[in-house]
Amino acid sequence: xxxxxxxxxxxxxxxxxxxxxxxxxxxxxxxxxxxxxxxxxxxxxxxxxxxxxxxxxxxxxxxxxxxxxxxxxxxxxxxxxxxxxxxxxxxxxxxxxxxxxxxxxxxxxxxxxxxxxxxxxxxxxxxxxxxxxxxxxxxxxxxxxxxxxxxxxxxxxxxxxxxxxxxxxxxxxxxxxxxxxxxxxxxxxxxxxxxxxxxxxxxxxxxxxxxxxxxxxxxxxxxxxxxxxxxxxxxxxxxxxxxxxxxxxxxxxxxxxxxxxxxxxxxxxxxxxxxxxxxxxxxxxxxxxxxxxxxxxxxxxxxxxxxxxxxxxxxxxxxxxxxxxxxxxxxxxxxxxxxxxxxxxxxxxxxxxxxxxxxxxxxxxxxxxxxxxxxxxxxxxxxxxxxxxxxxxxxxxxxxxxxxxxxxxxxxxxxxxxxxxxxxxxxxxxxxxxxxxxxxxxxxxxxxxxxxxxxxxxxxxxxxxxxxxxxxxxxxxxxxxxxxxxxxxxxxxxxxxxxxxxxxxxxxxxxxxxxxxxxxxxxxxxxxx
Amino acid sequence: xxxxxxxxxxxxxxxxxxxxxxxxxxxxxxxxxxxxxxxxxxxxxxxxxxxxxxxxxxxxxxxxxxxxxxxxxxxxxxxxxxxxxxxxxxxxxxxxxxxxxxxxxxxxxxxxxxxxxxxxxxxxxxxxxxxxxxxxxxxxxxxxxxxxxxxxxxxxxxxxxxxxxxxxxxxxxxxxxxxxxxxxxxxxxxxxxxxxxxxxxxxxxxxxxxxxxxxx
Numbered sequence: 001x002x003x004x005x006x007x008x009x010x011x012x013x014x015x016x017x018x019x020x021x022x023x024x025x026x027x028x029x030x031x032x033x034x035x036x037x038x039x040x041x042x043x044x045x046x047x048x049x050x051x052x053x054x055x056x057x058x059x060x061x062x063x064x065x066x067x068x069x070x071x072x073x074x075x076x077x078x079x080x081x082x083x084x085x086x087x088x089x090x091x092x093x094x095x096x097x098x099x100x101x102x103x104x105x106x107x108x109x110x111x112x113x114x115x116x117x118x119x120x121x122x123x124x125x126x127x128x129x130x131x132x133x134x135x136x137x138x139x140x141x142x143x144x145x146x147x148x149x150x151x152x153x154x155x156x157x158x159x160x161x162x163x164x165x166x167x168x169x170x171x172x173x174x175x176x177x178x179x180x181x182x183x184x185x186x187x188x189x190x191x192x193x194x195x196x197x198x199x200x201x202x203x204x205x206x207x208x209x210x211x212x213x214x215x216x217x218x219x220x221x222x223x224x225x226x227x228x229x230x231x232x233x234x235x236x237x238x239x240x241x242x243x244x245x246x247x248x249x250x251x252x253x254x255x256x257x258x259x260x261x262x263x264x265x266x267x268x269x270x271x272x273x274x275x276x277x278x279x280x281x282x283x284x285x286x287x288x289x290x291x292x293x294x295x296x297x298x299x300x301x302x303x304x305x306x307x308x309x310x311x312x313x314x315x316x317x318x319x320x321x322x323x324x325x326x327x328x329x330x331x332x333x334x335x336x337x338x339x340x341x342x343x344x345x346x347x348x349x350x351x352x353x354x355x356x357x358x359x360x361x362x363x364x365x366x367x368x369x370x371x372x373x374x375x376x377x378x379x380x381x382x383x384x385x386x387x388x389x390x391x392x393x394x395x396x397x398x399x400x401x402x403x404x405x406x407x408x409x410x411x412x413x414x415x416x417x418x419x420x421x422x423x424x425x426x427x428x429x430x431x432x433x434x435x436x437x438x439x440x441x442x443x444x445x446x447x448x449x450x451x452x453x454x455x456x457x458x459x460x461x462x463x464x465x466x467x468x469x470x471x472x473x474x475x476x477x478x479x480x481x482x483x484x485x486x487x488x489x490x491x492x493x494x495x496x497x498x499x500x501x502x503x504x505x506x507x508x509x510x511x512x513x514x515x516x517x518x519x520x521x522x523x524x525x526x527x528x529x
Numbered sequence: 530x531x532x533x534x535x536x537x538x539x540x541x542x543x544x545x546x547x548x549x550x551x552x553x554x555x556x557x558x559x560x561x562x563x564x565x566x567x568x569x570x571x572x573x574x575x576x577x578x579x580x581x582x583x584x585x586x587x588x589x590x591x592x593x594x595x596x597x598x599x600x601x602x603x604x605x606x607x608x609x610x611x612x613x614x615x616x617x618x619x620x621x622x623x624x625x626x627x628x629x630x631x632x633x634x635x636x637x638x639x640x641x642x643x644x645x646x647x648x649x650x651x652x653x654x655x656x657x658x659x660x661x662x663x664x665x666x667x668x669x670x671x672x673x674x675x676x677x678x679x680x681x682x683x684x685x686x687x688x689x690x691x692x693x694x695x696x697x698x699x700x701x702x703x704x705x706x707x708x709x710x711x712x713x714x715x716x717x718x719x720x721x722x723x724x725x726x727x728x729x730x731x732x733x734x735x736x737x738x739x740x741x742x743x744x745x
Binding site: 275278279282283286287289327328329330331332334335358359361362387388390392393394397432433435436437439440441451452453455456460461464467469475476477478492495496499500503504507 | 550568571572575576579580631632635636639640642643644647648650651713716717720721722723724726727728729730731732733734737743744745
């Protein structure tokens, strides 16, 4: 079969073009075998009477197609072999059903159906003509006052005339009933002629407007028309383009071939080169022990403010320190905590340690033990470790109020005796918990060390225009290095600064090279096209 | 001896995790499963030894008459366990209601006084150099104001964007807001990369220093 859209040759049984995907024709339109209604192409159940238009067992692929846009001169579609037979069978079934009920007897009269025979004999016996009085009673056996007068029809016919002549006045109705008075109909319209085909067989032959053969066949519901959708020209063009792209056949040269060994090796090499560059940027400065960044690293105001806030604490005051991080960010947070706790202990500040994460309590207790030994702090007198407190809203509040209730070392009589809250937050939600549940309600001064990931969320709280919610802020590994330098404690953060700077430079270089390669490839593709 | 053993275990586990650079492999999976299992196990131990025993069991056992109110949280906690069985799950509803009620009340109250109102107040800034405290501060405040209004405009969906002058203004603000959001995402991504580099440095420092002893 030749495609009407692209002209490609297709198999005779094909319904869609193998080349362009367009339909090769529209399904044949069928005439209902029962009511002779011609249905639209593609309809398989009669829209008039609901009868099946194709026999059961016939598949959709067996329905012949009519040419697309067929007009005069087009060859007629051959009738499928089953269609004539199906029409004859359906017509025979209808005739048979009608003959069973209304068969003619030998004399040519129509034979009564069995259900009608049961009524035989009723009312057929001859009886004497009833008298007027008897007839009066027989007409319904009603009392006289309920009987309809014999001249009722005459009276009824005269009633409108009397009303028109003004002989009958409209009755008085109360105001609240007046709206219910029936309106007078000026002209009575003749009932419209009943539409629809007339009955052709049986007792109702010639009568129009009768119901279909509902007990035998269900009438399908007609789908409501699809509402019109307003589509602007841009969306329409995009839809057209999408349709074209989807229908476009795969060109022979575009099949995805598995990558060759050389290509796989090249891709793998690029990956390994990237790894090696980053690894070299980290390992080499550590091995060399260089400290170029330490001498040239600027000190940020936020770190200096944090250092100043701790430096201003008097010896013997109490700082509440919370370690809210897990091993995933411990590489950043432990250097921060070590530097800040070392500074607090160096100032002789009493430390209350707590954690809103189970892992944080373990990590911080290990750190606190090392620093307490170094600064000769005595547990219970100079520092406390409250361990893990459940990290929900009630946790930080419970810590502060519990400390006050416990009167630790008689130093904390009220919340205001806590000189500073120090928060180490691996994630921003922990910082918010302390800010919202402790700092803001109790007005306690607070500083924070956060992971680099949490920094964008913490920054708005540092010395904003409204209030000093965070007096100081250090961020990530760099913040730890800054604090180590400010407090004169050299640690892993300062030692790793050159490595971090070099790793950042390497990453920037790789990003630039990757982008240049990408745009060069794009330009080359355009030029080749 | 035990410390050296722990260092060796930590070093081997670190290398097993880094073996993922080659490809997904059983060593990496083993390290991953060990990490998840030990984390959960450790959390359970901490909860038992740090919360349930000292803050619930000990007070009840030592002085039940004085500490009988602790029975109430114990009961609520036990009812929560019924959530594991579908037919009995309704028993835990009161515990959940208590948790959500207290949590929501504290969260809303705290967010209002700790974040929402202070941040709104902090966004009310002067863009005039005289009152802002210098030209740089004024530029900074202007960026803050434009970024805040633009970001709010980006999430304003209920005005026809092309039909009125106000709608066009909101659309313009939304374009600015989209760029502000993109820059913010860029900053967050950059900081995340910084975190990963810091973690790499810490691990390399551990391997070279504590394990191999190559660092002075």
